[in-house]
Amino acid sequence: MIFRGRTFDGKKLIENAEFKVSEETGIIEYVEETRNSTRMANGKELSDKDVTFLPGLIDTHIHFFGTGNHSLNDWVLTDKVIVTIRSVEDSKNLLNAGFTTVRTMGDKVSIAMSKAERMNLLYGPRIISAGFSLAETGGNDDPRNFDLDFAQKISYSYYCDSPWECRRAVRMNLRDGAESIKAYSSTSFAGGGQIKNQLTLEELSAIADESHKGLVKAASHAYGESAISNSVLAGFDSVEHGLGLTEKLAEEMKKRGTFYVPTMSTYVRSKNSGNSTKDAIIKRHLEKEVQLASDDKIKIAVGTDFVGSSDDPHGTNYKEIALISSVTGPEVALQSGTSIAAECIGLKNVGSIFKGYQADVIAVKGNPMTNIDVIGPDNVLFVMKGGKIQKNRLLKK
Numbered sequence: 001m002i003f004r005g006r007t008f009d010g011k012k013l014i015e016n017a018e019f020k021v022s023e024e025t026g027i028i029e030y031v032e033e034t035r036n037s038t039r040m041a042n043g044k045e046l047s048d049k050d051v052t053f054l055p056g057l058i059d060t061h062i063h064f065f066g067t068g069n070h071s072l073n074d075w076v077l078t079d080k081v082i083v084t085i086r087s088v089e090d091s092k093n094l095l096n097a098g099f100t101t102v103r104t105m106g107d108k109v110s111i112a113m114s115k116a117e118r119m120n121l122l123y124g125p126r127i128i129s130a131g132f133s134l135a136e137t138g139g140n141d142d143p144r145n146f147d148l149d150f151a152q153k154i155s156y157s158y159y160c161d162s163p164w165e166c167r168r169a170v171r172m173n174l175r176d177g178a179e180s181i182k183a184y185s186s187t188s189f190a191g192g193g194q195i196k197n198q199l200t201l202e203e204l205s206a207i208a209d210e211s212h213k214g215l216v217k218a219a220s221h222a223y224g225e226s227a228i229s230n231s232v233l234a235g236f237d238s239v240e241h242g243l244g245l246t247e248k249l250a251e252e253m254k255k256r257g258t259f260y261v262p263t264m265s266t267y268v269r270s271k272n273s274g275n276s277t278k279d280a281i282i283k284r285h286l287e288k289e290v291q292l293a294s295d296d297k298i299k300i301a302v303g304t305d306f307v308g309s310s311d312d313p314h315g316t317n318y319k320e321i322a323l324i325s326s327v328t329g330p331e332v333a334l335q336s337g338t339s340i341a342a343e344c345i346g347l348k349n350v351g352s353i354f355k356g357y358q359a360d361v362i363a364v365k366g367n368p369m370t371n372i373d374v375i376g377p378d379n380v381l382f383v384m385k386g387g388k389i390q391k392n393r394l395l396k397k
C-alpha cells in the first residue's frame with residue numbers, strides 16, 4: 001500500500017514523501033523523499049491534493065470516567081457498565097479524530113477496554129492503561145464524605161501509606177494488566193486554591209522503582225514546586241500538569257530526560273474560576289511555564305487530562321496540540337503529539353512514519369505547519385491503525 005504526498009514523519013515535514021505499508025504485517029517498509037508529485041493513499045491516486053499525512057496522534061493523559069461531568073462522586077459511584085458504554089463511544093470519537101493511541105491515568109475500566117481493543121472488540125485507539133492511580137489515604141480524589149472502607153471500595157485509586165504498600169499497589173496494577181503507573185505527589189487545587197504535597201519522597205521513590213522493575217513508565221501528578229521536585233528526584237518518567245515549574249527544576253528534568261505533560265487544555269477550561277490564588281497559578285502555568293519548558297528544550301508531551309465530560313469531550317483532544325503550538329510552533333507541537341508522546345509512554349516503533357514502525361497513519365485536509373487547527377476532528381479524512389484502515393473519507397471506492 002503506497003502513500004505519497006506531504007508528510008509529517010513525527011519529526012519534520014517532508015513536502016513530498018513516499019512510504020509503503022506492508023499489507024501482511026502493518027509495518028512501514030520504507031519512507032523516502034520523491035519527485036513524483038502524484039499524491040496517493042493506500043495505492044490509489046488522490047483527487048484532493050491538499051492533504052497531509054501524519055503519524056496517528058497520541059494523548060498521554062486521559063481518563064475514561066464515562067460520566068459526562070467533573071463530579072468526583074459520579075466518577076466513583078457510577079455503575080461500571082454504564083461508564084464502559086459511554087467510554088466505548090468516547091473511544092470511537094478518539095479514533096475518528098485521528099488518535100490511534102491513548103494512555104489512561106487512573107480509572108476503573110481502561111484495562112478491560114485495552115484488552116478489548118487488542119481482541120478487536122473495540123473500535124478505538126490502542127490503550128495503554130495505568131489501571132488504578134496510587135494516592136495516600138485521605139488524599140487526592142478520595143471521596144472523604146464516605147466511610148474509608150467504602151471509599152476505598154468505590155475508588156479508582158489504591159490508597160497506600162508506606163513504601164511497601166506503594167510497591168504492592170504497583171504490583172496489583174501490573175497483575176491486572178496495567179502498562180503504566182500513575183501516582184499523586186500532590187493534591188490538585190484543594191479548597192481555597194491550596195496545594196499540598198502527597199506521598200513522601202520515600203513512597204514516590206518506591207513507586208518509580210517498582211514501576212521500572214515491572215518495565216513500565218511512572219507518571220506523577222504534580223502541582224507545586226516541591227511536588228515536581230519530589231517526582232523528579234524519585235525518578236518518575238513524566239511530570240503531569242507540572243504547575244509551578246522553575247528554571248532549576250527544568251534544568252534537572254532536562255538532565256534526566258523527564259517528560260513534561262502540561263495538560264494546558266484542561267486549564268484553559270478552568271482558568272477563570274474566580275479564586276484569585278488558583279487563577280494566578282494557572283495563568284503563570286499557561287503564560288510562562290510551558291514557555292520555560294520549551295526554551296529549556298524539555299520534552300513536552302501531549303496530554304489533555306480529558307475525562308469524557310461534555311465540556312471537553314474525547315475527540316477534541318487536538319486542542320492540546322494547538323495550545324502547545326501557540327508556545328512552541330507547529331513542528332515541536334506535532335512532535336509532542338506523535339513521536340515524543342510515544343517515547344513518553346514507552347512505546348517503541350509507534351508515533352513516527354519511519355521504516356520498521358507500525359503504520360499508524362492519518363491524513364488531514366490542509367497543512368498543519370501553516371494552520372495547526374487543520375488537525376481538528378472534522379479535517380481528519382483518513383485513519384489507519386497498525387496497517388488497518390479505520391476511517392476513510394479520502395478514497396472513493
Ligand SMILES: [Zn+2]
Nearest residue numbers: 061063105305
Ligand atoms: Zn488526570
